[in-house]
Amino acid sequence: MSRITPHLVFCLLLSFQATGFASSHATSAASPYFSAPYTGEKVKEYKIQLPTSRYEKETFNIPKDCGKLNSRLLEGNGHWGNSIERRLWMKADDDCRYLNFLNKYSGKASQDYVSNYDFYNANITDLPLRPGCDLNLLLHNPAACPPPMQGMPNFSMFMSTMPMQQTREKENLKDCRFENGLFRGYIYHTGMGLRCIRDSKAPGYRILSVDFADVNGDDCQDAVLRMMPVGRGARPSLLVLPLTRCGNDEKFILPPGSDYPRFGPDPE
Amino acid sequence: MNRILCYFSDHPFVGIGIILLLSALASSQIGKVEVRISASEMLVQNNAEQKYYQKVQDLFGDEQANLLYLESDDLLAKEKLQALQKAIEKLQALPFVSKVESLFSVPWVKTVDGYLDKKPYLAKLPDSAEESQHVLAEARKNPFLRNILLSPDRNVMAVAIMMKKPGARPPQWNDEIITHELEAIAEELRPWYGTSFAIGFPQVRTEIAERIRTEQTSLFPLAVGALLIALFLLLRQVIDILLPIMTAGFSILWTLGFMGAADIPINVVTSIIPILLIIVGSTEDIHLLAEFRHGQKAGLDTREALKHMSRRMGGIVLLTFLTTYLGFLSVGLSRIEALWQFGLVASTGLALNFLATVILIPSVLALAGKWQLDGKARIYSGKTRLLAKRYWEWLWRHRRSIIFFFLAWTLVAIFGIPRIHINHNAIDSLGENSEVRQKIELVNENLAGLESLSIVVESGIEDTFLKVRYLEELDQIQKYIQEKGWSESTTSFANYLSLLNGAFQELDEPMMPESDDIVTELMIFLNHKDVSSYVSEDFSRTRILVRHSIESSEELQSTLEDLQAFINHNLDPGLRAHITGDSVLTLSATNAMIRGQLQSIALLLVIIVLIIGVLFTELKVGLLAALPNFFPVIVMFGFMGYAGIPLNIGTTMAAAIAIGIAVDDTLHFMLRYNRELKARKSHNSAMEYSIYGEALPVVSTSIALITGFLVFTQASFEPIVQFGALGALVIATALIADFIITPLAVSSLRLVTIWDMLSLRLRKKVLEKSPLFKNLKPWQIRQFILTGRMVEFNKGDRIFRRGEVSTELYVLLTGKVEVCLPGIGEESCNLLERFTPGDVFGDVALFANIPRKTDAVVREHSTVLVLTREGIERTMRHRPLISARIFANLTSDLSRRMIKLISKQEMRAKKQNNAKGGKL
Secondary structure: OOOHHHHHHHHHHHHHHHHHHHHHHHHHOOOOOEEOOOOOOEEOOEEEEEEOOOOOEEEEEEOOOHHHHHHHHHOOHHHOOOHHHHHHHHHHHHHHHHHHHHHOOOOOOOEOOOOOOOHHHOEHHHOOOOOOOOHHHHHHOHHHOOOOOOOOOOOHHHHHOOOOOOOHHHOEHHHOEOEOOEEEEEEEEEOOEEEEEEOOOOOEEEEEEEEEEOOOOOOEOEEEEEEEEEOOOOOOOOEEEEEEOOOOOOOOEOOOOOOOOEEOOOOO | OHHHHHHHHHOHHHHHHHHHHHHHHHHHHHOOOOEOOOHHHHOEOOOHHHHHHHHHHHHHOOOOOEEEEEEOOOOOOHHHHHHHHHHHHHHHHOOOEEEEEOOOOOEOOEEEOOEEEOOEOOOOOOOOHHHHHHHHHHHHHOOOOEOOOEOOOOOEEEEEEEEOOOOOOOOOOOHHHHHHHHHHHHHHOOOOOOEEEEEOHHHHHHHHHHHHHHHHHHHHHHHHHHHHHHHHHHHOOHHHHHHHHHHHHHHHHHHHHHHHHHOOOEOOOHHHHHHHHHHHHHHHHHHHHHHHHHHHHOOOOHHHHHHHHHHHHHHHHHHHHHHHHHHHHHHOOOOEHHHHHHHHHHHHHHHHHHHHHHHHHHHHHHHHOOOOOOOOOOOOOHHHHHHHHHHHHHHHHOHHHHHHHHHHHHHHHHHHHHHOOEOOOOOHHHOOOOHHHHHHHHHHHHOOOOEEEEEEEEOOOOOHHHOHHHHHHHHHHHHHHHHHOOEEEEEOHHHHHHHHHHHHOOOOOOOOOOOHHHHHHHHOOOOHHHOOOOEOOOOOEEEEEEEEOOOOHHHHHHHHHHHHHHHHHHOOOOOEEEEEOHHHHHHHHHHHHHHHHHHHHHHHHHHHHHHHHHHOOOHHHHHHHHHHHHHHHHHHHHHHHHHOOOEOOOHHHHHHHHHHHHHHHHHHHHHHHHHHHHHOOOHHHHHHHHHHHHHHHHHHHHHHHHHHHHHHHHOOOHHHHHHHHHHHHHHHHHHHHHHHHHHHHHOOOOOOOHHHHHHOHHHHHHHHHOHHHOOOOHHHHHHHHOOOEEEEEOOOOEEEOOOOOOOEEEEEEEEEEEEEEEOOOOOOEEEEEEEOOOOEEOHHHHHHOOOOOOEEEEEEEEEEEEEEHHHHHHHHHHOHHHHHHHHHHHHHHHHHHHHHHHHHHHHHHHHHHHHHOOOO
């Protein structure tokens, strides 16, 4: 008994320490912005009232109540409400999943080649694009192009809508980059590489946020971009794109082993 | 009625006591009467359309809002906006304001760094002119602002003020409070904005109420003055002039008391009732007074003249009151609250006026009837008798030309009728000089207008309007309206989604989502309360709110028909659309009003035909009596068509009321003619006396009525002006018709009244036993005998003498008559035959068409029915069945009498033969 008691105390201390560590880690963990439901405002947290049965509703404070929300979903409450409310369940769940995604590996990565990069003004060529496909080839024989990677932005949407009357003088490699988080224009591939025409009325992508975390636990810091397509016909769904690189001069790649990229709500 | 009039003639102080008592009762209620103009009073009450709109309002809220209109070249200058901000704060603090919408509150839906930003357009005051222009340009892109709160040239801006519903009773606020409070705030903004005013339907109603109050004080004395002048010029008797004013005064007091007790307010139409009572109420008085003066002129003392008046006029005024009462009551058949109230109050007022007349006139005349301060009426002189005779001769001589002229006139009027247009718009009726109307025109010119309607589209299936396919249906309807160009603003849930979609896609303009997925994504960022005016919570029902400035009911009708046709043809079969809203209810009220009033006119004419038909025991007479009253209606509608006077709440009343009034004169004329016809042998003479007798009362009542109706033309509310002008036109035309169409129409008839019939009841048994009327039904006997006349003879009188021209046959009703051959002396008589009641005599010479061969001597006081050759011939023409039976009976009776005579002669011959020796 006398042996057991100090052992228990030690364990308790350890568990307290662990709790304390987890807690302090949580406070320093990634704290992303969200779009508040109903208003669309940029917020760190939001309250949402969701139906948990035919006649009951419960208010969740996201991200604080992500655990509770998850429990309710596991209990099968996510199907209550009308289609909008069901979509709101998914949104809250997505936001919680995103937070978990960022905070999955709590340790701080020792290598960081991403946080020093200005993603809001990123060169498109720096990003892991679909393997290049000649415009003419894409237009004439799309089947000849390899399929885009799962969850990757489909830049070919810009290619297929590029106005042919644009003069080549306007093409500029410098234009192949985001500007303050936005790229709108046309991209196409030539023998000399990617060429872009910026056009404020054309479709494009908006980088909503860039969060940094080691999302795959490889001790190498990753950047997670949340992007949204803009322009005529674009669906206002989030593209979550984690990027990483192992040297300042390297191109960004998708962090191996991560569940993302993902476009739109999680279908689960 | 005769007895009532006689009672008050004998007990004048009882009459005056009743009048005072009723007046005291009315005075106790008069304080409750208030001027109240409500939006719903012009609408059809409790119909399906209104109930549906009520449900739509409960679901989506009110369509209408008050506007604070602001105009300036530099709308968003900082100092102006600061002043406006203060004004909006004051507006929000007003107890009757539920919400204030402006550029300070309407969200500017856009994304900032990819996140939605719904801050209002003026969340931050612009620092420069360029920034101001940018804000205005962006605001113009918002369909919920474009042309609603911001003009195309960006020089006019409006603040929409939504009102709370006054729940408490009495309400804590009313239209006048709203108008004055809002105007005070608009006034404060005038130093900054070139034009600044508050406008909306409360302002319209306030203006109407203010005008009613002003006109009550200006038109009322004018109506009294006009009536006094008309009565003075025509009657010249102080008592006769004062009495109609007194009866009108009392009846107005009682009517207002009734309104107070029944909680019926003074509104656009009930406001004219006091003046109408002054005008219309005087007609029965004039007829009674004219008959009283007739009696006096004939040498009767006051008491006898009153009896004469009661006997002659009692029944007639009751009947004419009834027709006028029905005319007013028929207006109340309308389902429009204002007209229903008008019909009820005006008919009650008229009944009270009649009560005042039958009490006050005999009472006052009994006390002061002998006062004839001016001696006599100028128009009632011997010369007028001659004038009447000449007039009738002229009329009869030119009857064909006159009939042709009237037919042509009617035809011209009929051609004008299709030109009539309809307009039930309260704003339009304010007149072009109205300040409120001018403000509304500014709103119509620079913004989308104050009028509105809703197109409710529903499927009954949840989430229907979260599908692009169905949102496009809304868009399609909106585009059609836009193409047609009658609305500057249509807004729907589809517009809101487009706005949101445009913001998320970072487009320059709002754009309809292209897929259902996009809609679903957008819905995360939409709070239902932001779109509760447009879509139900389950997204199965939605409305398109359309603002417009169409004032003409006709234009609105055709526009809505066109829109309905488009919807019927193009809308997805899974959806149902219903056009409703304030404009639609107004239009529905217009249609109901016109339908109701046309029904009233038709019903009234039928009632008139029936009353007169029953009164004169013949439908044909009723139809003829309707002729001079139907003619003015056609003329009135024709005139409306040519003069561009629309059918509206005032003008639709004019015809029914005016017919109800005008038919009185026709009745008076026909009853007078009937009386004269019985008293005189010739219908020409009867007509002359009828024209002479009715000229003064009919002309004077008509002139008084015309003058009175013309008083309404001084009103500032257009339907009332038009009501007055048309009322005067109908009365004037009816006057002409009464002295031209009525005499010509009735001259061919022998009028038989129900009173004549009733007076014959006592002699019924005698007549039914008469051989002349064998196998005839009682009504056939009546029809025939009423073409004759009753004459009473004293004992010893000779009904006819030998040698006289035979133009009549006789039916003995009472007494005893002997027909004999004259003897040598004056009084000697060789009896041929003795006649008892029921017997016919004087027929042989009549049908042989030879002078009388015998004398008819009255042996005891006798009543004889005299049937003229003319009357018999008229029966032959008009009632061949009756005349065939009569002639068969006459032949039978004649044969019987001949056989009797032959038998007598045989017996006499036998006697003589026996006396001579018994041999022939």
